[in-house]
Amino acid sequence: MSANGLPKTADFIILGAGVMGASIAFHLARRNVGRIAVLDKDHVGSGGSGRSSALVRMHYSFPPEVQLALVSLKIFQHWREIVGEPGEFRKTGFVRIVHPGESEALKQNVAMQRNLGAKVELINRHQLRELAPDWQVDEVELAAYEPDSGYGDGNVVANDFLNRARDSGTTYLSKTHATNFLIEGGRIRGVQTDHGEIHAPVVIAATGPWTRPLFQSTGYDPPIETEFHQVAILKNAPTMKPGAACIDSVTATYFRSDASDKFLVGDFYGKRPIDPDNFPQRPSDNDLEEIIERAARRLPKLETAEVMRGVTGVYDVTPDSRPLLGPVPGVEGLFLCAGFSGMGFKISPAIGLVMSEQILDGKAKTVDITPFRPSRFQEGQPIKADFEYKDD
Numbered sequence: 001m002s003a004n005g006l007p008k009t010a011d012f013i014i015l016g017a018g019v020m021g022a023s024i025a026f027h028l029a030r031r032n033v034g035r036i037a038v039l040d041k042d043h044v045g046s047g048g049s050g051r052s053s054a055l056v057r058m059h060y061s062f063p064p065e066v067q068l069a070l071v072s073l074k075i076f077q078h079w080r081e082i083v084g085e086p087g088e089f090r091k092t093g094f095v096r097i098v099h100p101g102e103s104e105a106l107k108q109n110v111a112m113q114r115n116l117g118a119k120v121e122l123i124n125r126h127q128l129r130e131l132a133p134d135w136q137v138d139e140v141e142l143a144a145y146e147p148d149s150g151y152g153d154g155n156v157v158a159n160d161f162l163n164r165a166r167d168s169g170t171t172y173l174s175k176t177h178a179t180n181f182l183i184e185g186g187r188i189r190g191v192q193t194d195h196g197e198i199h200a201p202v203v204i205a206a207t208g209p210w211t212r213p214l215f216q217s218t219g220y221d222p223p224i225e226t227e228f229h230q231v232a233i234l235k236n237a238p239t240m241k242p243g244a245a246c247i248d249s250v251t252a253t254y255f256r257s258d259a260s261d262k263f264l265v266g267d268f269y270g271k272r273p274i275d276p277d278n279f280p281q282r283p284s285d286n287d288l289e290e291i292i293e294r295a296a297r298r299l300p301k302l303e304t305a306e307v308m309r310g311v312t313g314v315y316d317v318t319p320d321s322r323p324l325l326g327p328v329p330g331v332e333g334l335f336l337c338a339g340f341s342g343m344g345f346k347i348s349p350a351i352g353l354v355m356s357e358q359i360l361d362g363k364a365k366t367v368d369i370t371p372f373r374p375s376r377f378q379e380g381q382p383i384k385a386d387f388e389y390k391d392d
C-alpha cells in the first residue's frame with residue numbers, strides 16, 4: 001500500500017467518482033465480486049456530476065436510451081429501498097417542446113416511448129396552457145408530457161452510490177490521478193497514478209471530459225470533445241409557481257424549478273473546446289442575460305425574476321451525442337463509460353447496472369448496450385435514431 005492508501009492490487013479499478021463511476025461501483029459491489037478500487041483525481045462529484053442540472057426525462061429518440069432512462073427512473077423512485085438513503089428525486093412532470101415542423105417526429109417518438117412502457121402523452125396547446133398557465137404557448141401545436149419525470153441531484157447520487165459501495169468494502173481514493181494505463185500484450189494490467197501503480201485485470205474509465213488525453217497511449221482515441229455550458233439560477237418572480245420541467249427547442253433552453261423558491265434555466269448551445277481543468281467558474285453577465293431573455297419568450301415572468309447565481313460546467317460530447325459504453329478496442333480488460341454529451345445524469349443508475357453486466361457477464365442483459373460500443377465510429381456505425389430532432 002502507498003502512503004495515501006493506494007492498494008497494490010485490486011480486482012476492479014474504476015477511474016472517476018462521478019455519477020457513472022459511483023454507479024458502476026455500487027452495482028459491482030452488490031454482486032460481491034471482489035476488491036473494487038475507485039480513484040478520483042479530485043473528489044466525488046467534482047466533475048460534471050456535481051454541476052448537473054439533473055433533469056430526469058424519458059424523452060429520447062433512440063429506443064435503448066429510453067430503456068436506460070426507464071430503468072433509472074425506477075431506481076430514482078425507489079432510492080431508499082435500493083440505495084438505503086432518502087435520495088433527492090423530485091417529481092415535477094416534464095414537457096418536451098420541439099421545433100415547428102417536428103410534430104410528426106414527436107408523435108412517432110412518443111408512440112415508441114409508450115411501447116417501451118414510458119408514461120408519456122401527447123398534449124395540445126390548450127392542454128399545455130392548463131398544465132402551465134405561466135407559459136406562453138401560442139405557437140405550440142403539440143408537446144409531449146411525462147407526469148412522473150422531474151429532477152434530481154448529481155452530488156447526492158454520486159455520494160449515495162459510492163457510500164453504499166464503500167459499506168460493502170470498496171476502496172475509495174480521492175486526489176489520486178491516473179496518469180496512464182499499464183498495458184502488456186494487448187491486456188490491461190493496471191493503472192499508473194501520481195501515488196504509484198495499482199494492478200488489476202479489469203479497469204473502467206468513467207472519466208468524463210478528461211477521457212481523451214488519458215487514452216493517448218492505448219492506440220484507441222475516444223472521439224470526445226469538451227464543451228462549455230452555462231446555467232442561470234433565479235429567484236422566483238412574485239406569483240411564479242413551481243411547475244413542470246421543460247426542454248424547449250424553440251427557445252433553445254431547458255428550465256425547471258429548483259426547490260420551491262428558485263428556478264433554473266440552461267442553454268442548448270456550448271463553446272468548444274474548453275479545458276476541463278481551467279474554465280470560467282461563473283457565467284458571463286451577457287451570456288446569462290441572453291439565456292434568460294430566450295427562456296422568457298416561453299415564460300414571460302422570468303423577465304422580472306432576480307438572478308441569484310450561475311453554474312458552469314463541461315460536457316463530454318461525442319459525434320452522435322451518445323455515450324461510449326463497453327470494451328475498448330485492442331485492450332482486453334479495459335472498459336470505457338464516457339461521452340454522455342450533457343445527458344448522463346438521468347441514465348446514471350442504469351448505466352452502472354448495464355456496465356456491471358457487460359463486465360461480469362460479457363453482455364448487458366437489462367438493456368442491450370451494443371449500439372453504444374466504443375468501436376462504432378471506426379466501424380462507420382454512429383447511432384442514428386429513426387426520428388431525430390434537429391437538436392437531438
Ligand SMILES: Cc1cc2nc3c(=O)[nH]c(=O)nc-3n(C[C@H](O)[C@H](O)[C@H](O)COP(=O)(O)OP(=O)(O)OC[C@H]3O[C@@H](n4cnc5c(N)ncnc54)[C@H](O)[C@@H]3O)c2cc1C
Nearest residue numbers: 016018020041047048049052053055178208313344345346
Ligand atoms: C452544467 C451541466 C448541466 C447538465 N444537465 C444535465 C441534465 O439536466 N440532465 C442530465 O441527464 N444530464 C445533465 N448533465 C450531464 C451529466 O451531469 C453528466 O453526463 C454526468 O454527470 C457525467 O457523469 P460522469 O461520472 O461520466 O462524469 P464526471 O461527473 O465528469 O466525473 C468524472 C470524474 O472522473 C475524474 N477523473 C477524470 N480523469 C481522471 C483521472 N485521470 N484519474 C482519476 N480521476 C479522474 C474527475 O475528477 C471526475 O470526478 C449536465 C452536465 C453539466 C456540466
